[in-house]
Amino acid sequence: MGVHEVREGFEALYGAAPEGVWAAPGRVNLIGEYTDFNEGFVMPLALPHTAVAAVSRRTDGVLRLHSADIEGPVVELHLDRLAPLTNTSWAAYPAGVVWALREAGHTSVTGADVHLASTVPTGAGLSSSAALEVVIALALNDLYELGLTRPELAKLSQHAENDFVGVPCGIMDQTASACCTDGHALHLDCRDLSIRQVPFDLASQGLSLLVVDTRVKHALGDGEYAERREGCEEGARLLGVPHLRDVAYEGLDAALARLSDERVRRYVRHVVSDDHRVERVIGLLDADDVRAIGPVLTEGHASLRDDLRISCPELDLVVTTANSAGALGSRMTGGGFGGSAIVLVEVPDADTVTKAVEEAFAAAGFTAPRVFPAVPSAGARRVS
Ligand code: ADP
Numbered sequence: 001m002g003v004h005e006v007r008e009g010f011e012a013l014y015g016a017a018p019e020g021v022w023a024a025p026g027r028v029n030l031i032g033e034y035t036d037f038n039e040g041f042v043m044p045l046a047l048p049h050t051a052v053a054a055v056s057r058r059t060d061g062v063l064r065l066h067s068a069d070i071e072g073p074v075v076e077l078h079l080d081r082l083a084p085l086t087n088t089s090w091a092a093y094p095a096g097v098v099w100a101l102r103e104a105g106h107t108s109v110t111g112a113d114v115h116l117a118s119t120v121p122t123g124a125g126l127s128s129s130a131a132l133e134v135v136i137a138l139a140l141n142d143l144y145e146l147g148l149t150r151p152e153l154a155k156l157s158q159h160a161e162n163d164f165v166g167v168p169c170g171i172m173d174q175t176a177s178a179c180c181t182d183g184h185a186l187h188l189d190c191r192d193l194s195i196r197q198v199p200f201d202l203a204s205q206g207l208s209l210l211v212v213d214t215r216v217k218h219a220l221g222d223g224e225y226a227e228r229r230e231g232c233e234e235g236a237r238l239l240g241v242p243h244l245r246d247v248a249y250e251g252l253d254a255a256l257a258r259l260s261d262e263r264v265r266r267y268v269r270h271v272v273s274d275d276h277r278v279e280r281v282i283g284l285l286d287a288d289d290v291r292a293i294g295p296v297l298t299e300g301h302a303s304l305r306d307d308l309r310i311s312c313p314e315l316d317l318v319v320t321t322a323n324s325a326g327a328l329g330s331r332m333t334g335g336g337f338g339g340s341a342i343v344l345v346e347v348p349d350a351d352t353v354t355k356a357v358e359e360a361f362a363a364a365g366f367t368a369p370r371v372f373p374a375v376p377s378a379g380a381r382r383v384s
């Protein structure tokens with residue numbers, strides 16, 4: 001659904017034109033997984049798929065929310081009665097952003113009418129939730145002239161998801177949606193939140209990065225994410241460092257030798273080696289050697305599968321099939337247990353690789369995957 005339809009949908013619902021329309025993208029992470037809460041490095045890029053929201057201000061403390069993608073009437077909430085963890089519907093995401101803004105002292109936000117639609121697949125590990133939060137945060141920032149920066153909007157959106165919705169996500173997804181730029185991957189240091197736009201122009205290199213949505217729904221809330229997070233914190237504690245970011249790659253073997261718990265050892269090895277893989281990918285991109293990142297992606301997958309143990313048969317099948325059909329490299333991306341994988345291919349090989357993956361899924365009796373290119377796209381913006 002495009003900007004025009006969202007604008008018209010708003011008018012049909014609320015009887016007046018919106019003050020503006022904003023868009024915020026979903027993302028895929030190129031490399032650096034489960035590193036964000038360890039204060040390490042990640043490298044996402046924004047997708048062309050966006051959440052689009054038409055928004056107007058209100059002065060009566062009422063928030064009205066409607067999504068074209070969800071059946072049901074307009075959700076009406078009162079700002080002075082927004083309480084964390086009390087709303088389990090989709091409306092908790094946008095309501096959480098308004099709550100987080102007001103918590104941060106932006107009480108000039110006195111209500112809004114919202115109608116939205118999104119092309120970001122939900123629950124596919126592509127951050128439809130962050131797109132939803134960031135589009136609302138940016139719209140309210142513009143309309144109420146709050147003067148917040150992109151990283152600040154990302155932080156508020158994460159606060160909404162962590163503490164209002166109740167999902168313990170890191171800062172990557174919201175930062176990607178708020179801060180990415182066209183033709184770049186975003187190098188984010190999750191310690192000081194400094195960012196660098198790294199040119200990632202696949203098309204001029206004759207390359208394509210495919211996203212393969214396995215259609216297996218991940219559920220980060222089911223305890224696995226929290227278990228990995230707790231295991232990483234345990235590792236940092238046992239090694240006497242604030243976060244696993246502080247374990248140097250050069251000292252990894254020595255650090256592992258000090259850990260007797262096999263599970264914690266695996267988690268530490270994944271996080272420290274994935275931080276190092278982010279550095280390697282940046283080095284290769286800076287040297288304009290894009291093809292060489294393929295094997296680093298595949299190595300990252302092995303680490304997620306064997307050390308962090310967050311893959312699943314569908315994701316593993318994408319990686320083995322794509323690589324044997326001629327891909328330069330591939331890995332699962334996002335939270336794991338389903339969701340999506342990314343595959344780096346030469347453009348002329350894209351169809352062969354896609355077909356091979358589709359056939360392998362059919363032969364295994366899996367639901368047909370959805371495959372599309374991840375063109376590095378712009379972050380959140382006003383569109384009308
Ligand atoms: P992901 O962020 O990986 O897509 P999440 O489980 O974190 O998966 O977020 C998905 C949830 O976000 C949905 O269940 C829904 O509550 C909300 N959401 C995403 N897109 C929309 C939309 N277009 N309309 C309403 N709610 C949405």
Ligand code: MG
Pocket residue numbers: 127128129130
């Ligand atoms: Mg999400």
